[in-house]
Amino acid sequence: MADVSADRLFTRALSGAPDAVALTGDDGRTIDRGTLTGRAEELARDLRPGSVVAVCCTTEIEQTAAMLAVWRAGAACLLLDARHPRTRLQALVHEAGAATVLGAGLAPAPHPALAHDTAAVLRLAGTFVRLPERDLLDGLDRMRDSDLVTAGDRVLRMSSPAIDAGLWERVWPLAVGAHDVAVAPDRHADLDHVTGLIEDRRITVVQCEPSWLHRLAGQEWAGSLDSVRLVLCHGGPPRAGDVDRLRERAPGVTVLTGHGTSLADTYDEKPGPGATRPVVRGFSVDPSEVEQALAGHPAVASARVVVEADRLTAVLTPVPEKEVSPRELRAFLRRALPEQLIPEAFAPATATDEQATGPFVAPRDADEELLASIWAEVLRRSRVGVTDNFFDLGGDSVRAIQVAGRARAAGLDVRSEHLFAHQTVAELAIACDRLPAARGDGRDLAVVVDGSALDIVQRRFGASFGGQA
Structure with missing residues (x-):
């Protein structure tokens, strides 16, 4: 797919039957494929290729049109949730280096980042990582080849645009020409509203987190799943018994749970272990x-x-x-x-909770001092000694990504896998090198992002890349 861009892929998917409904927004309004494509083209005119564009619109129709506009312009998309506090949104825009903001009236970053060949900028465990366009295209290719979702489907989604699954839930229906149906954000927790949408809109595919699978499998509602043929559950393994209970309640429904450790992993009918993210009330x-x-x-x-x-x-x-x-x-x-x-x-x-792993040994040089301060910040410790073990202090793979990202931003060549091999500040300081000073007018995200974090993103997204095992 080297000669195909994200823009060309979506333009081709939406070009057939331009009068067909592409999206039913969270406010109940609909937009057809032709109008959606035209709106994206209009928004793309003022966007700069190779830049980061924050998308923070108040309706799903505008959010989707803006996302497509970013790719039409050859820029990288940062999806934000307009319901979040304004101070948080503005901080994310600045930290990601967004040169332009579509919607929300936020100010662009004073120091724009460069993001060539990048489809999206994603926030993972407090660190921004890039999703290369080639990986987006590979993922979409797998989604289409899987035939799990097709052009005749009506697909329900209820994820925030700000979470990792939010991107993939949005692009999958568009890529195959299905009818995307969004649940209003303030109704995500409303079981009667969601099940009513399933019945009224004759939903055929439901995308959800494990907590929502649990609710659909329960006995607290009296609705029908007659129109649903497929439930795609991502974001971690479901609770024990939920898949069987839902199948008993709706024998015609196929339940596929997403998990895995790489982009090659696919939906599978058996819940299994894998990289998961904490999910609370349906949100990552x-x-x-x-x-x-x-x-x-x-x-x-x-x-x-x-x-x-x-x-x-x-x-x-x-x-x-x-x-x-x-x-x-x-x-x-x-x-x-x-x-x-x-x-x-x-x-x-x-x-x-605050007990150290042994006698405190203070940092002895500048690199140890820097690493110890980063560990203390990430692990929420008042101090960290150079012989303290990262994992004994509460570290994990997610916090390793945070440490690596902040260390690289400060000039040390640290990657998350280094913390598994060198688990104390003293060992890590010896193993890592100083990074060369960044050059150029723009700030390349690759300079401040731990590259290995993308592997974690891909593992988390493994459930959303289609392909039936």
């Missing part, structure tokens, strides 16, 4: 974002956020002689975070 979440926001409160010395039973719990170490209530903390967090990232419970940290 990054606990480190909540931890960082909590650490900004003057009464919080450190915070650790855990995901348990479809909810977030914040474990806090308070500043001595300062008190704060859960209600005050929630109000504080809502200024910077979307609702799905607000913890439902707050608990005090125990002594073992």
Whole structure:
């Protein structure tokens, strides 16, 4: 597919039957293929090839048209959720280096990034990674070849554009010429509304997270799935028994659960292990974002956020002689975070939560000092010694990506896999090299992004690349 661009692929998919409905938006309005293509062409005229364009529109129709416009212009798309706090959105625009913002009235980044041959800029565990256009095209090729979703389908989706699955849920129906039906964001948790849409719109394919599969398999609603032939569940393995219960309730429905470790992995009818992301109330979440926001409160010395039973719990170490209530903390967090990232419970940290792995050994040179400060920031520790073990301090593969991204931004050639081989600051400082200074007027995202993070993104997206095993 070397001679095919994302723009050409979608233009070709939407060119047949221009009067056919391409999308039913979250407000109930529809747009046909011809009008959608024309709107994308109009928006693309003022966009610069090779730049990052943030898309933050208030309706799904405009969001989709803007996404297609970015690819028509040969730029990279950063999908944002307009419902999120404005301060958060503006910070993401600046951090990603977006030269242009479509919708929301946000200011572009003062130092635009270069993103040649890039289809999308994705945020993973607090770090921006690039999705090369060739990988988007490969993924779309697999989706089309799988024949899981075809031009005659009406596909329901209810993901936020800001989560990793949001991109793939949007492009799959468009790539095969299916009718995309979006659920209004404020109705994602409304079981009666969603099941009513399934019946009223005669939905044939449902894309959902494991938490929604659990609800569809339950007995708390009396709707019908007669029109549905396929449920595509991504974002991690479903709860035990949910697939069987849904099949019992709707014998004509095929349930495919997505998991896997690479782009080659596909939908499979057997739930299995694989790289998963925390999902709370149907939304992918990054606990480190909540931890960082909590650490900004003057009464919080450190915070650790855990995901348990479809909810977030914040474990806090308070500043001595300062008190704060859960209600005050929630109000504080809502200024910077979307609702799905607000913890439902707050608990005090125990002594073992802050216990070090051994005697503290202070950094001995500039590289150790830099790495120790990055570890402390990512792991929410007051200090990190050079002999402390990264994983004993609460590190994991997601936080390894964060450490690597920040270290590379600071000039050290660290990649996430290095932390598995060199698990202390002392070992890592010896193993990594200094990066050459970046040159040029633009800021290339490759300079500040851990390249290996893309592998993690691909593993997380494995469920969305089609192809039936």
